[in-house]
Amino acid sequence: MIRFRPVQLGVGGAAECRLCGGREAPSRRDAVAVAEEFSVLADEWNAAPGPNVLLCGCEPFSHPDLPEIVGAAVAAGTERIGLLTDAIALGEADNASGAIASGVRYVEAILLAPNAAEHDRLSGIPGSFDAAVAGMEALVHAASVAEEKVALVGRVVVCPHTLKSLPEITLVFAKASASAVRYVVRKELCASRLEWVFAALDTAVVSRMWGWVDGVSLELLGDRALHAEAAVVVEGGASS
Amino acid sequence: MSGEGFLKVALVALNATGYQSLALGYIRAFAQADPRLQGKVGFTTLDLSADLDPWWLAYRLAQLKPEVVGISVMCWNRCLVCDLCSILRKALPDVRIVLGGPEVGPIAEEVLARNSALDVIVRGEGEETFAELLHAYVKGTPVWRVDGVTCRREGGIVSSPDRGLLSRLDDVPSPYLAGVMQPNEGTAYIETYRGCPHSCGYCFEGKGYGRIRYFSNERVEAEVDALFSAGVRTFSFIDPVFNLTRDRLVWLSGVLAPYVARGLRLHTVEVDVEHIDSTAAKLLRAAGVVSVETGPQSVGPEALRICKRAFDRERFASGVAALKAEGIAVECDLIVGLPGDHTSDVLDGMRFVVGLDPGIMQMSTLHVLPGTDLWNRADELGLDMMNELSHEIVCSQEIGFTDLRRLEALGSAITGVYRARLESTT
């Protein structure tokens, strides 16, 4: 419902479990080129509210020029600056407060599993689950200290390895004070296995969060068709 | 009390955090000004927040040893008031418990029948009736003879005839000028009229107060001047429609402008946005208005018809644009679960409001308030409410329980993402 335009900072981010998604070798885009994209985008933006951008493609915090990039987005008049992140670096040093101070107001955080053992196995990064949870907590805390409104939304790519953990992953997001969870369902996932997605959507609602599904037809959603309604529409999708 | 002594009265309001009760201030100021009660009745006001514990409230009241406790009941505090009254009845067996307010007045007999702790309910506009009630207590005359009350009599429940509305609002003293209410953190409430020209099905204002009655211009001007001189720099106008007519807006703007130049600001006045053009927006700005609140509540044609609300997309959008052009923040409100609205209408409403980019958007689930048109037609319209205490709807004929909860979750997520933004510096 609220549109964001994806702006690629590079390639090689880790939105999917490593058993499914082939990882590209990480690379970063030139900050000047990204800044130019913000200006073009602001000029072209033709429907309120906005302009809004989601920085994605590679892990934003791995980009050495992230502060300058966010600064350029602010200077271009961007209203909502979002990060698609594995949330690990949010808990480090003053990254969370720094991001908010520089203008970030939307964070879409990725989880692959509801516990450290499974998440770390799927991400291939030891300690990544605990760090991600700490990162989300740091973000919420920093927003409260700064008295700024910052939206935290969870993101899970639904694959055979994350499927049965979806309700529990949803609860981890709820505990971290996320306001919604985006479930990105991989095309090859069989329609007969959507029960786990449905359970996750119901878990979201009873946890007072919105859950929405990318990649499943209204027909398949049946009486949960309302869950096709995205709180945040990333035009053309967002990869990380 | 038999009629000779001194009657101790405690007045209680339980507000949303940060708010005060102007209604309670009026009730007390009016009664205190009644010569028949002077020297015979003493008042204490507890103007508190609704997040307090009923046991603690009862404890505080018990310390005051009142003979009469008067409590203002609103939709947000009815459960708390119910608990408080049950405790009070046991803790202070002889106290007379009197309730008033839109939440109980229209269903007074039902409320008394349900709750044996209660003695009297004041129906409708409360100032005159409450003063008359106190007079009856002081004189020891029967309460049921007071117009506008519902009370117990000989084991039953009786309602006296309705009391007519006050013919001159100026007869109600300003609670601030009477010294019974203090501005809260530099903010004071101002009311310039009662009643509403509209009669939206979910709202009590138009129906409950009937015709529009005004405080005199002189009274409003004097109150504004006195409050500003006392250091108040923020006014909250509680008028149902601040831009009621163009003439009135011109007058109010003229009254307030000199104070605006010296720092006065008005927050969140209610406006009829479809009657705002660039001239009206400029008048609002000159009046010191920094934020307004408005509908559309729904954009669904059927819900609008049932609720007797007019809505014109273009006019609404152009009103919001005119306000934004003057730097006035607009809060657009939507009600989820209105009869006639399907999920697609609610989604359409969300999209419409998001697309206007008003500044603030607010969504709430329908509460069917006693005395409103929707309350009277709830069965016919298929509105299922939670219970007799909470009038939030569980489902409507058009939207089932689960989709209603989903819409609440979606609305809350969207408002969260919407408000998380950088303010434009351009």
Ligand code: SF4
């Ligand atoms: S909702 Fe507003 S316009 Fe409608 S009757 Fe109530 S006060 Fe009047």
